[in-house]
Amino acid sequence: MAKLYFRYGAMNSGKSTALLQAAYNYEERGQRVLLAKPAIDTKGASQIESRLGMTREVDFLIAAGQSAREVFGQERTKAREGGSDIACLLVDEAQFLEPWQVDDLFRIAVEDDIPVLAYGIRNDFLTHAFPGSGRLLAIAHTLEELKTICRCGRKAVFNGRRIGDRFVFDGDQVAIDGVAVAYESLCGHCYLQESGGRLG
Numbered sequence: 001m002a003k004l005y006f007r008y009g010a011m012n013s014g015k016s017t018a019l020l021q022a023a024y025n026y027e028e029r030g031q032r033v034l035l036a037k038p039a040i041d042t043k044g045a046s047q048i049e050s051r052l053g054m055t056r057e058v059d060f061l062i063a064a065g066q067s068a069r070e071v072f073g074q075e076r077t078k079a080r081e082g083g084s085d086i087a088c089l090l091v092d093e094a095q096f097l098e099p100w101q102v103d104d105l106f107r108i109a110v111e112d113d114i115p116v117l118a119y120g121i122r123n124d125f126l127t128h129a130f131p132g133s134g135r136l137l138a139i140a141h142t143l144e145e146l147k148t149i150c151r152c153g154r155k156a157v158f159n160g161r162r163i164g165d166r167f168v169f170d171g172d173q174v175a176i177d178g179v180a181v182a183y184e185s186l187c188g189h190c191y192l193q194e195s196g197g198r199l200g
């Protein structure tokens with residue numbers, strides 16, 4: 001039986017780089033993979049962009065309200081008709097999936113027997129789980145943390161939102177387009193220092 005993997009980390013922990021590397025590892029062995037991401041992520045639209053400058057088009061987007069398993073099934077059928085089956089599904093920005101779409105990924109792994117590697121951010125700038133991440137943490141067979149370091153050298157676990165040089169602690173979970181926000185990966189100690197002790 002194939003498994004659903006959730007590889008999570010703070011911002012800037014190299015998730016997209018790790019995803020592209022995993023895809024490459026399959027393809028080097030002559031195996032075919034599919035790359036997907038939720039359609040909500042507008043930056044780069046249909047591309048997976050790594051911080052190291054590599055980019056790659058996804059094979060399909062998962063729109064809000066759309067069955068991830070259904071759209072995966074259509075893409076898999078196309079691949080089979082072209083003479084090759086799919087060895088693995090890789091999903092970037094998985095935090096933005098709806099919980100039931102994560103259930104779809106679980107079914108793809110368990111019932112369709114295709115390994116699914118989902119990459120995403122565990123928590124938002126107020127330390128709450130993203131809907132997709134919360135569900136992935138609950139049901140993925142395997143959890144793997146991609147680590148990154150806070151400015152102080154400790155392991156970063158939170159994502160502070162900054163506007164200019166100021167950290168902000170209110171606003172929507174996903175920043176509205178046009179508002180210039182940046183994120184800094186922070187350890188628990190530095191997060192509490194910046195938030196004045198507020199957690200969530």
Ligand SMILES: [Zn+2]
Pocket residue numbers: 150151152153154186187188189190191
């Ligand atoms: Zn720190």
